[in-house]
Amino acid sequence: MGLAYEFDWSVLWRNPYGMYLVQGIWVTIKMGLIGWAIALFLGVIIGTMRISPWRWLRFLGGAYVELFRNIPFLVQLFFWYYAGPMLFGASLEKSINSIIGLNYYVAIIALGMYTASRVAEHTRAGFSSISRDHYNAALSTGLNHPQMYRYVIIPYALRIIIPTLTTEFLTIFKNSSIAMTIGVLETTFMSYKIDSETFHGLESTTGACLIYLALGLAVVGLMGILESRLKIPGMIGR
Amino acid sequence: MFDAVINNISYLMGGYWVTIKLAFFALAGGIPLGILVGLGRISHNKWVYYPVTLYVNVIRNIPLILVIFWFYFVMPIIIGSPLDPFPSAVISFIIFEATYFGEIIRAGYQSVSKGQIEAGYSTGLTYIQTTRYILIPIALRRMLPSMITQSIVTYQDTCLAFVIGLPEFVRRATIVDTLEVRSIQLFGFVAIIFLITCYIASTISRRFEIKEQEGG
Numbered sequence: 411m412g413l414a415y416e417f418d419w420s421v422l423w424r425n426p427y428g429m430y431l432v433q434g435i436w437v438t439i440k441m442g443l444i445g446w447a448i449a450l451f452l453g454v455i456i457g458t459m460r461i462s463p464w465r466w467l468r469f470l471g472g473a474y475v476e477l478f479r480n481i482p483f484l485v486q487l488f489f490w491y492y493a494g495p496m497l498f499g500a501s502l503e504k505s506i507n508s509i510i511g512l513n514y515y516v517a518i519i520a521l522g523m524y525t526a527s528r529v530a531e532h533t534r535a536g537f538s539s540i541s542r543d544h545y546n547a548a549l550s551t552g553l554n555h556p557q558m559y560r561y562v563i564i565p566y567a568l569r570i571i572i573p574t575l576t577t578e579f580l581t582i583f584k585n586s587s588i589a590m591t592i593g594v595l596e597t598t599f600m601s602y603k604i605d606s607e608t609f610h611g612l613e614s615t616t617g618a619c620l621i622y623l624a625l626g627l628a629v630v631g632l633m634g635i636l637e638s639r640l641k642i643p644g645m646i647g648r
Numbered sequence: 649m650f651d652a653v654i655n656n657i658s659y660l661m662g663g664y665w666v667t668i669k670l671a672f673f674a675l676a677g678g679i680p681l682g683i684l685v686g687l688g689r690i691s692h693n694k695w696v697y698y699p700v701t702l703y704v705n706v707i708r709n710i711p712l713i714l715v716i717f718w719f720y721f722v723m724p725i726i727i728g729s730p731l732d733p734f735p736s737a738v739i740s741f742i743i744f745e746a747t748y749f750g751e752i753i754r755a756g757y758q759s760v761s762k763g764q765i766e767a768g769y770s771t772g773l774t775y776i777q778t779t780r781y782i783l784i785p786i787a788l789r790r791m792l793p794s795m796i797t798q799s800i801v802t803y804q805d806t807c808l809a810f811v812i813g814l815p816e817f818v819r820r821a822t823i824v825d826t827l828e829v830r831s832i833q834l835f836g837f838v839a840i841i842f843l844i845t846c847y848i849a850s851t852i853s854r855r856f857e858i859k860e861q862e863g864g
Binding site: 415476477479480481482483484485486488489492493496497580583584585587588590591598601602605611612615616618619622623626627 | 709714721725805810811822832834
C-alpha cells in the first residue's frame with residue numbers, strides 16, 4: 411500500500427530549514443500580536459457604536475460588521491493587496507507598490523480589520539449581557555454617556571467577554587496563515603517553502619501543525635491566568 | 649466599468665460553480681461526521697470520548713490552510729497515486745468542519761437541562777419518546793442558528809482551496825487579473841458575490857434566532 415515514501419524528519423531542523431521555521435514563527439507571532447492590538451482597539455469602538463443611542467452610529471457599526479464578516483478573509487486580503495494601491499490613483503500607486511514589505515503591512519492591517527468585526531460582535535454580546543440597571547445606576551451618579559461607557563460599561567463588558575476573546579485571539583494566529591497567499595514569510599509559507607526545496611511537504615506541514623498547536627496551548631495558558639486575575643467577584647467561575 | 653468581469657463572466661461563474669460544489673460536499677460530509685463527533689464528545693465511554701476529544705482539539709487549533717496542505721501531501725501516500733485537488737480539498741473540509749459542527753451539536757445537547765429530561769420521564773414517557781419529543785426538538789432549535797452560521801463559514805472557507813491550485817472562484821479571479829490587471833473590479837466582484845449570498849443567509853439565520861427567543 412502506498413507510494414514508496416522515505417520520511418526525512420530532519421527537514422524540520424536541518425540547516426537552513428530549521429532557521430526558516432524559526433523566522434516563520436517570529437513573523438506569525440508579530441502578525442498575531444500587532445493584528446490583535448488593531449482588532450481590539452477597533453473592535454471595542456465598533457461594538458460600542460452598535461449599542462449607542464445614536465442611530466447613525468449604530469448603522470455605521472452594523473455596516474462595518476456585515477461588510478467584514480460576510481466576505482472571506484482571503485478575498486479581503488487580495489482586494490487590499492492587489493486593488494488597494496490602485497484606489498489611490500496612478501501616481502501614488504507606484505510609490506505604494508514600491509514599499510518594501512508591503513505584503514506584510516497589508517496582511518497585518520487586513521487581519522486587524524477583519525478580526526475587529528468579530529471582536530465587535532463579541533463586545534456587543536457582552537454589553538447586552540449587562541443589565542439595564544448598570545446603565546441607569548451609572549447615569550444616576552452624574553456620569554455622562556461617554557463617561558458611563560469609559561468607566562463602567564466597557565471595563566465590565568471586557569471582563570465578561572474574556573473567554574470569547576481568548577478564542578478570537580487563537581483565531582487570529584490561525585488566520586494569519588492565510589497571509590502566505592500574498593507571500594508573507596510566516597510559518598505556513600515557510601513549511602511550503604521547505605516542501606518546494608526538499609519535496610518533504612508532509613514532514614514540514616506536520617511540523618507547522620505542531621508549531622500552531624504549541625502556540626495555541628501557550629495562548630490558552632496565558633489567557634487562563636488573565637481570566638482568573640480579572641474575574642468579576644461573585645460570578646460563577648468556569 | 650465592469651468590462652473585465654463581463655468579458656470573462658462565464659469563466660468566473662464556472663469557478664463560482666466549483667466553489668458551490670465544494671461547499672455542498674463539505675457540508676454533506678461535514679454535518680453527518682459532525683453529528684458523530686458531537687455524540688462522541690458526550691459519550692460516557694472513555695474509549696470513544698478521549699480519541700474524539702483529541703481529534704477535535706487538535707484540528708481546531710490548526711489553521712484550515714495547513715489542514716488542506718497536509719491532506720494534499722498525505723493522500724498520495726495513503727492511496728498510492730497522486731490525487732486531484734478537488735477530492736483532496738473535499739476531504740480536508742469534511743475533516744476540519746466536522747469538529748466545528750460537532751462542538752455545536754455538543755453545546756446544543758448540553759443546553760437541555762436535566763430537569764426537562766426528568767420531567768419527560770416523570771410524565772411516563774419512555775427513553776425513546778423523551779429523546780424524540782423533548783431532547784431532539786429543544787436541542788435542534790438551540791443549534792439551528794449556529795449550524796447555519798457555521799455553514800456560511802464553511803462556504804466562505806472553501807476559497808482557501810485556492811492554495812492547492814483548485815480553479816475555484818478566487819483562483820479564477822486571480823488568473824483573469826494577471827491577464828487583464830483589473831484588480832478593483834475583479835476582486836470587488838468576488839467580494840460582492842460573497843457579501844450578497846452570505847448576508848442573505850445570515851439574515852435567515854437571525855430570523856431563526858429571533859423565533860427561538862420568542863418561543864423559548
